[in-house]
Amino acid sequence: MTTRISPSLSGKEDVEKETGIIPCFRCGVCCTGRQVHLDLVEARRLCDGLGLNWYVFLSNYVDPKWSNYNSFLLRQQDGACILLKNTDVPHRKVCIAHMFKPSACREWSPSLHRRECQQGLAKDWGLMVDTEGKLCGSDEKIRLFKIYLESLNTAGCSETYVETEGIKRYDSERFENRREESI
Ligand code: SF4
Numbered sequence: 001m002t003t004r005i006s007p008s009l010s011g012k013e014d015v016e017k018e019t020g021i022i023p024c025f026r027c028g029v030c031c032t033g034r035q036v037h038l039d040l041v042e043a044r045r046l047c048d049g050l051g052l053n054w055y056v057f058l059s060n061y062v063d064p065k066w067s068n069y070n071s072f073l074l075r076q077q078d079g080a081c082i083l084l085k086n087t088d089v090p091h092r093k094v095c096i097a098h099m100f101k102p103s104a105c106r107e108w109s110p111s112l113h114r115r116e117c118q119q120g121l122a123k124d125w126g127l128m129v130d131t132e133g134k135l136c137g138s139d140e141k142i143r144l145f146k147i148y149l150e151s152l153n154t155a156g157c158s159e160t161y162v163e164t165e166g167i168k169r170y171d172s173e174r175f176e177n178r179r180e181e182s183i
């Protein structure tokens with residue numbers, strides 16, 4: 001059995017043994033330490049979504065060490081994907097290309113089984129996941145984490161969106177507990 005944590009605290013099933021599913025709590029670990037590959041179509045779509053000139057995109061967002069005209073690697077900045085930005089909410093990061101991010105990112109789903117999500121839990125919340133997939137930590141830490149999850153599901157939650165080339169591009173949509181809504 002593994003543990004599922006619902007983003008809603010309205011019901012008593014907020015922590016539920018099931019499949020390891022967890023809402024993305026936006027720690028950003030999965031966007032750190034790896035570079036995302038794009039084919040030309042994805043690169044063009046990302047460039048358009050960011051509202052950038054193609055050559056600005058190539059100069060500033062693509063890793064120059066990857067020389068290929070048909071495929072690209074997103075550049076890293078400070079050890080993380082260049083599109084990952086901090087918000088004004090502690091522990092909460094955001095992908096500024098969320099609405100048009102590459103397929104490799106859309107296909108990624110958060111899970112309590114994933115090493116990256118476990119690292120985020122440990123780093124930001126001091127929580128562990130045991131061999132049965134159950135969250136481990138003090139009652140207070142788990143309580144704070146649940147409150148945080150609830151805040152992800154709150155309509156109208158505001159964040160500071162970082163500008164890209166002077167353009168604010170992130171939509172403040174609600175994050176729902178769906179795969180495509182991960183970071
Ligand atoms: S989700 Fe966004 S920030 Fe994270 S690796 Fe993908 S493009 Fe970069």
Ligand code: SF4
Pocket residue numbers: 023024025026027028029030031109110111114116117118120182183
């Ligand atoms: S998918 Fe997991 S590791 Fe990636 S940002 Fe979400 S919670 Fe963190």
